[in-house]
Amino acid sequence: MRRLLIAVPFLWLLALFIVPFVIVFKISLSDLAVAIPPYTPTLDFAEGWAGIKAFFAELDFENYIWLTEDDLYWKAYLSSFKIAVISTLLTLLVGYPIAYGIARAPQEWRALLFMLVILPFWTSFLIRVYSWMGILSQEGYLNQVLLWIGVINEPLIILNTNIAVYIGIVYTYLPFMILPIYAALEKLDISLLEAAEDLGCSRFSAFWLVTIPLSKQGIIAGSFLVFIPTIGEFVIPSLLGGSRTLMIGKVLWEEFFSNRDWPVASAVAVVLLLILIIPIVLFQRNEQKQREADQ
Amino acid sequence: MRRMTWFNVTSLTLGFAFLYLPMLILIIFSFNESKLVTVWAGFSTKWYGELMRNTAFLDAAWVTVKVAFISSSLATILGTMAAVVMVRAGRFRGRTMFSGMIYAPMVMPEVITGLSLLLLFISLGMDRGVFTIVLAHTTFAMCYVSVVVSSRLVSFDQSLEEAALDLGCSPVQAFRLVTLPIIAPAVISGWLLAFTLSLDDLVIASFTSGPSATTLPMKIWSSVRLGVSPEINALSTIMILVVAIGVITASLINKRNVVRQRREEAAAEKLA
Incomplete structure (x- = not known):
């Protein structure tokens, strides 16, 4: 009961306040691209570990x-x-x-x-x-x-x-x-x-x-x-x-x-x-x- | 008690003139006959008629009220839960982070909140519209609700709740039968605050809405960027009056409740 009471607002704010900032930070390290969405790279989990590595390699300041x-x-x-x-x-x-x-x-x-x-x-x-x-x-x-x-x-x-x-x-x-x-x-x-x-x-x-x-x-x-x-x-x-x-x-x-x-x-x-x-x-x-x- | 000095009277007069004259001028000129907003050409209510025939504004108003109603109700539930956690739950892992997440959205510039939520919705591949605006508004409004409610929770006597528990109430029953009635005024003010914040918001709604949903502030925004218009004056007048009547009624009800509560307390003391 107490756990549920804490978890609901906590997870809500985590998902709609903290996670968005992580995404903003990630996109600030990406490059502009003519695409939808208009930036690159995008994280592709389908390619597994190689995809994740390629993704981090392309981020820069x-x-x-x-x-x-x-x-x-x-x-x-x-x-x-x-x-x-x-x-x-x-x-x-x-x-x-x-x-x-x-x-x-x-x-x-x-x-x-x-x-x-x-x-x-x-x-x-x-x-x-x-x-x-x-x-x-x-x-x-x-x-x-x-x-x-x-x-x-x-x-x-x-x-x-x-x-x-x-x-x-x-x-x-x-x-x-x-x-x-x-x-x-x-x-x-x-x-x-x-x-x-x-x-x-x-x-x-x-x-x-x-x-x-x-x-x-x-x-x-x-x-x-x-x-x-x-x-x-x-x-x-x-x-x-x-x-x-x-x-x-x-x-x-x-x-x-x-x-x-x-x-x-x-x-x-x-x-x-x-x-x-x-x-x-x-x-x-x-x-x-x-x-x-x-x- | 000292008498009011001329300095205080002057500063109050000038101060309130500064606060209210712009809105008063807006209201007066909404009844102006002329299309030229700065020249008075006689009394007329024709801009209100124009406004009522403008379906784009009416549609936007409906979307805005819908968003405000749903998001403020959600925000009230979540914000009250958060307030109970902040005041009653004691220590738990992540408590500092929890209170940080409650306070931070209130001081965050709207452009950042809007941008970050939009980027979240896009990366989840969500269609933007009423639903995404509701999510966005619920998130920042719940923080205001939780601050309002927790200030009330802090100030009331916790032994009342404990008594209910001792007498065999379950925690849920104790909350529903004892705590909730006591904090109800704060919960209602929290809801009202969330509702007006949502009605008022331009920046976050602009970021998080899609082509399918336009709120009233977005509509007003695209119109006032082109300059002053008598139709917007009429719309503003309606909005100002609705809010003024609402706030004054709420404070009168509140005042009556306070008076009644004091009378009851005095009566209880007499009995004791």
Whole structure:
């Protein structure tokens, strides 16, 4: 009974999560071919041991060497990293005051405000990104308003630039930043702040010396929750970014669907995974520390 | 209690304006008469009519709901099992790997999950369609379900289960009669989460579906790549409203349950 309970989810994840990665890795070592499926070699058990040996002999790291030779790829990795770092910082700047505001709101309001933060998370991601296309385009609502007020004389070009990508990421990932920071701030004992002020701290330095350090865990968790998925983001750079917006998720998609080069797409995926392991492990460790501190 | 400072009021106002204005604009302009989406030309519901006559969208919506329903139900069963294993099964060989496999799919970039599952389906020679999307969605959604359910399993009193076992229940009976009713709210939220994740998914569905199955997000995607369209605004409005009503109803029911539970607990204390 217990064995069955463990085995069913275990085998499911093994078959549909681990095995697929092994296949990705294997195909990343294969060569592009005009065939179905479009790569070679394919493992042929019918030929027995000789077939398996021939199969391993043909695998090589060519695609990985290709990734280092064509500067498209490492530029895309670097630019994804840059975009992820900048947009994580921007999300923190926008999200912290909101989380702070909710944590300091009267008790009876908090549940409502909290739900208002979560609600967008339940609505379609694609639609939320799409909603900015009409706002940011050259004849869009933002330009109309700015022209009408008279701040600008000609429309700003925002859509299809990196600025639009930053706006899109901050907008869609904001709840991921707000929630952990709010959770940390809500636990914060207000009397600590009062003590700091009684001891001669200004309000600002009390915030800087007490509130910020005590919400550190929330800031770290929120930043990872924004940073990790942003690196591989595909929808936002494709809809809001321009032809010059390079992100590795988009490169992988195009490599697969447009160029039909499955071996290179697989190699891109393996390298992306290796890059992501570092922040994922750091995030897990942070969560672990948090859990131990709570107990 | 301190009063709200002007700073907090401003940051909340600006913050929520930022979160809700884009969707509000989308909803308003879905009732725009003009085909030109950025120019207001009077109130009209004609784009909703257009949408209802667009069979491609309706077919895609049906496929999406079907996939979401089956995959979220499967994911709820598997995810609840996984949660029980994580919280109750104690030590066993491969436990670290097990918890790794639960957490990793949630942080995996969708492009990688999609690509790897597609390559699996191809190397098994499977026909791609509704079935393969269901498999893919079940796999990542079960991880979310198991996290939601295990947080509830951790917090409730295990002695209740032990009491049932002492009184002669089999482990299955104890689970069905004692544990399941207690964790039911978490199981339902897990199902809802899995359902919306599946409804919402574009990237993994694009990789794992074949020519026979197109989901609504895939349909929306191929349309919005060409630019903003009033029909998509109308569709978005419907989707936003459905989700908003669902979430608000769920939270009201939840709130009522919490209130009732508190009242019952208070009554029980009085009796004791």
